[in-house]
Amino acid sequence: AQTVTQSQPEMSVQEAETVTLSCTYDTSENNYYLFWYKQPPSRQMILVIRQEAYKQQNATENRFSVNFQKAAKSFSLKISDSQLGDTAMYFCAFMKDPYGGSQGNLIFGKGTKLSVKP
Amino acid sequence: DAGVIQSPRHEVTEMGQEVTLRCKPISGHNSLFWYRQTMMRGLELLIYFNNNVPIDDSGMPEDRFSAKMPNASFSTLKIQPSEPRDSAVYFCASSFGLVSDTQYFGPGTRLTVL
Numbered sequence: 245a246q247t248v249t250q251s252q253p254e255m256s257v258q259e260a261e262t263v264t265l266s267c268t269y270d271t272s273e274n275n276y277y278l279f280w281y282k283q284p285p286s287r288q289m290i291l292v293i294r295q296e297a298y299k300q301q302n303a304t305e306n307r308f309s310v311n312f313q314k315a316a317k318s319f320s321l322k323i324s325d326s327q328l329g330d331t332a333m334y335f336c337a338f339m340k341d342p343y344g345g346s347q348g349n350l351i352f353g354k355g356t357k358l359s360v361k362p
Numbered sequence: 363d364a365g366v367i368q369s370p371r372h373e374v375t376e377m378g379q380e381v382t383l384r385c386k387p388i389s390g391h392n393s394l395f396w397y398r399q400t401m402m403r404g405l406e407l408l409i410y411f412n413n414n415v416p417i418d419d420s421g422m423p424e425d426r427f428s429a430k431m432p433n434a435s436f437s438t439l440k441i442q443p444s445e446p447r448d449s450a451v452y453f454c455a456s457s458f459g460l461v462s463d464t465q466y467f468g469p470g471t472r473l474t475v476l
Contacts, residue, residue, distance in 0.1 A: 289467035352405040
């Protein structure tokens with residue numbers, strides 16, 4: 245069974261600085277997908293970024309980027325130039341490649357609560 | 363474009379009552395997922411559908427929970443009878459397909475069972 249671990253329950257960062265959130269996962273699959281979702285106080289789950297395991301290049305979305313280390317099964321999220329609106333819970337999630345009858349559901353970590361301070 | 367729509371946003375009910383949560387997926391999406399979020403267990407999948415057919419309901423906690431998807435634009439999650447331990451936030455998500463596509467979440471329904 246796949247598991248996703250986020251070892252930092254809470255983090256804080258000063259506005260405009262950079263912060264990195266950690267995520268590790270355990271799987272025997274070779275093809276899979278990784279995601280970071282953000283959940284602000286409004287409770288809405290918002291996709292931040294996704295990474296396909298077969299791609300060596302790290303995904304980037306504006307101020308958000310990942311450091312994907314497949315051999316180490318590590319998938320960290322870097323937020324540059326942190327903004328007050330980045331304050332939220334951040335969830336790392338894993339999905340097996342749904343080809344071949346595998347499930348397409350997401351397996352989530354417990355989350356990291358990020359506070360951006362002015 | 364409208365995102366995933368869930369109703370109600372908040373539901374407070376008494377133990378033993380029937381509760382029905384509703385979801386409208388994004389138009390054109392053919393996979394729909396129901397998740398539950400609690401402090402103790404985090405986010406966990408309850409059931410998911412593909413082309414209106416339930417694919418995996420192994421996450422449904424017990425027979426008190428049931429879900430249906432009568433057509434491509436509507437799904438319900440029903441709890442009967444409800445219990446206090448069912449209190450949680452219930453999310454519906456949809457995706458274009460099972461094939462690795464990104465899941466888009468609704469705003470969630472916060473259920474409180476007294």
